[in-house]
Amino acid sequence: MRAAVTPEAESAIADIAQRYSLSQDAVFTMLVAVNNGGGTMAQFSIPELGGSGQWMRGGMTMVGNMFDNGLKARVDGLCRELSQLLATTTVFPPITTNAQGGFSSNNWWPADLGSPSSSGAQNDTRYAIFPNARRLAIQTGGVTRVYDTGDHRIGGVQQQQGGPSGSVNFTSQFGTFDVSSLSEIGAQSQASTHTPEPSYAPPPQTSQPLQAPAQQSSGAIGDADAIVAAIEALAGLHQRGILSDEEFSRKKAELLGRL
Secondary structure (H helix, E strand, O other): OOOOOOHHHHHHHHHHHHHOOOOHHHHHHHHHHHHHOOOOEEEEEEHHHOEEEEEEOOOOEEOOOOOOHHHHHHHHHHHHHHHHHHHHOOOOOOOOOOOOOOOEOOEOOOHHHOOOOEEEEEOOEEEEEEOOOOEEEEEEOOEEEEEEOOOOOOOEEEEOOOOOOOOEEEEEOOEEEEHHHOEEOOOOOOOOOOOOOOOOOOOOOOOOOOOOOOOOOOOOOOOHHHHHHHHHHHHHHHHOOOOOHHHHHHHHHHHHOOO
């Protein structure tokens, strides 16, 4: 089953297929390739047209057998008609998106991908191709995955024979490939990085040096009252004439110096 096209485009595909003696699937595959090339070029792989080849409007046409000029002319004429069809006809029906930009029955892929160049289904697998964004959306079992198509220009799709459910192959200018060869967007989870909290060592304890108490000289009187009492006793001795004026003054000054 190929992607949906408008009734007018379906009629044109049938007419072109009859005139070029090709199957409608082959014409549709080339139509997708021309659409992916912006209507001016195509990279394709179609067995009915000699396998892989390239077409450029106003330029060269390459096919599997480089000496088959008849096949080159056939491919050139086919691509020119398909380019004209894309320019003058609405080939793919418009895509309805919801206002929230999420998913809906007509828009099962992420809305930020825009409108696909083609979309369709194979058994229980749906696909949508976005060449401008280089993305491929695949939905299987209600789960939608988006892949990076890289340099692939997808021109065809086929169900893998004997493969598991949801296994779909695509064709591009590089040949047939499976979605398992593409990188899934968002599949790589960033490892959570944990920054350990810095451990702070307690500041070194600095002990203040203990000041040794001043040693009192022998006979020193630490008590002020005792010093005053000693001076009064000296004054009594001086009054009684036991101490001279000089001795009294010297002892008095000595005691006052200890206060």
